[in-house]
Structure formats: C-alpha cells, structure tokens
Amino acid sequence: LSHSINWQAIDTVLLDMDGTILDLGFDNFFWLEHLPQTYADKNNLSLQQSKQHLADSYATVEGTLAWYCLDFWSDKLNIDIVKLKHDVQHKIQFRPYAVDFLSFLVEQNKRIILATNAHPKALEIKHQKTKFDQYFCQLNSSHTLGYPKEDQQYWHLLQQEYDFDKERTLFVDDSIKILQSAQTFGIKHLRAIAQPDMRRDKINTSPFIAIDDYREVITCD
Numbered sequence: 001l002s003h004s005i006n007w008q009a010i011d012t013v014l015l016d017m018d019g020t021i022l023d024l025g026f027d028n029f030f031w032l033e034h035l036p037q038t039y040a041d042k043n044n045l046s047l048q049q050s051k052q053h054l055a056d057s058y059a060t061v062e063g064t065l066a067w068y069c070l071d072f073w074s075d076k077l078n079i080d081i082v083k084l085k086h087d088v089q090h091k092i093q094f095r096p097y098a099v100d101f102l103s104f105l106v107e108q109n110k111r112i113i114l115a116t117n118a119h120p121k122a123l124e125i126k127h128q129k130t131k132f133d134q135y136f137c138q139l140n141s142s143h144t145l146g147y148p149k150e151d152q153q154y155w156h157l158l159q160q161e162y163d164f165d166k167e168r169t170l171f172v173d174d175s176i177k178i179l180q181s182a183q184t185f186g187i188k189h190l191r192a193i194a195q196p197d198m199r200r201d202k203i204n205t206s207p208f209i210a211i212d213d214y215r216e217v218i219t220c221d
C-alpha cells in the first residue's frame with residue numbers, strides 16, 4: 001500500500017497542530033465568523049463590511065509570522081484576541097482518531113514534536129483545552145524561532161534545536177505550501193491531511209499523499 005507508512009524507517013514525527021491533530025473548524029469559525037462579528041459590532045459595520053475588511057487585512061500578511069501573531073491582531077483591530085478565543089474555546093477539538101494516532105506513536109517510542117505556526121498564546125489555549133501536551137516530547141511554536149514554516153530558515157533552526165535526522169523524520173501538515181517548504185529542506189517522509197476542517201470538503205493535497213483517516217496509518221508491520 002503506497003498510503004501506509006514504514007514506521008521502521010522513522011524516529012521523529014513532526015506534527016502540525018491546527019488542521020492536523022486539531023480540527024481546523026475552530027480556527028475557521030474564529031477568524032471567518034466570530035472575529036468578523038465582534039469587529040462589526042465594535043465598529044458599527046455590517047457583517048459583510050467587517051468580513052471584507054478582515055479578509056483584506058489577512059491577505060496583506062498571509063504566510064508571515066504576523067498572520068499567526070495574536071498580539072499583532074489585538075493591536076491592529078483593538079480587540080483582545082486571547083480573551084475572545086477563550087470565550088469560544090469549547091469549540092476546540094481533536095480531529096477524528098488523532099488521539100489514537102498520538103497514543104500509537106507514543107507506544108512505538110517515536111520522538112513526537114509539535115511544530116506549529118500558531119502563536120504561543122494560541123498554543124497554550126489549545127493544549128489547556130485538549131491536554132495534547134502529554135503525548136509530545138516538545139511543543140514548538142515557530143514564533144520562538146523567528147520564522148514561519150514557509151521559510152527555509154525555520155527548518156534550519158528547528159533542526160539545530162532538536163537535532164533530528166531528515167531521512168528518518170515524518171512531517172504531517174495540512175498546508176501544501178508548508179509541506180513543499182519541508183520537502184525543499186529535505187524532510188523525507190511527508191503526509192498531508194485530506195480534510196483539515198471536518199465541516200468542509202476534502203482539499204486537493206497533490207502532489208502529497210494525504211491521510212484520510214488516522215486509522216489507516218496505525219499499523220505495525
């Protein structure tokens with residue numbers, strides 16, 4: 001099976017957070033619905049105007065650390081983003097079978113590192129809610145390295161910090177752009193996520209093989 005993973009060939013597993021172990025539904029809800037509604041109320045805008053304004057703002061910093069920086073948005077929009085996220089944290093949830101996948105990796109003695117572009121404060125809200133930190137050896141926010149995963153510098157600094165073997169590392173992410181960045185750096189084993197937001201359709205992950213359901217890759221050979 002081309003979709004199966006040869007676990008014997010892998011020591012380190014780098015996992016993205018949003019859309020990979022957690023359902024991207026929370027983030028889409030927060031940035032595309034909850035924040036636009038709050039911003040509209042605060043500034044006496046229609047929801048449509050607010051959505052347009054935010055979409056334009058998002059576009060200017062997409063793919064940079066600022067995009068992922070809660071302090072940046074708090075300042076820019078004059079809204080306490082951390083508090084606003086806390087208000088709706090009950091919507092944060094694991095993707096189906098992500099816990100089984102994490103438990104499997106722990107049983108297999110893999111070194112599991114969370115590698116996210118999420119801001120440290122966003123990471124904290126999410127691990128407080130889901131307790132996923134128990135499965136990981138390390139939790140890394142790219143903000144601590146100063147570059148997002150889209151940037152080759154990120155990968156050099158991540159490798160310096162954790163000293164993993166690119167040839168024996170699996171990286172899973174729901175962003176094709178980020179997977180391409182990891183591939184350029186030389187991470188050998190790569191997997192995408194077929195359906196990062198369980199309320200939305202599957203995405204096109206070409207040219208990367210996608211994990212449709214974590215149960216597919218929980219196999220010992």
Ligand SMILES: [Mg+2]
Binds near residue numbers: 017019174
């Ligand atoms: Mg993601």
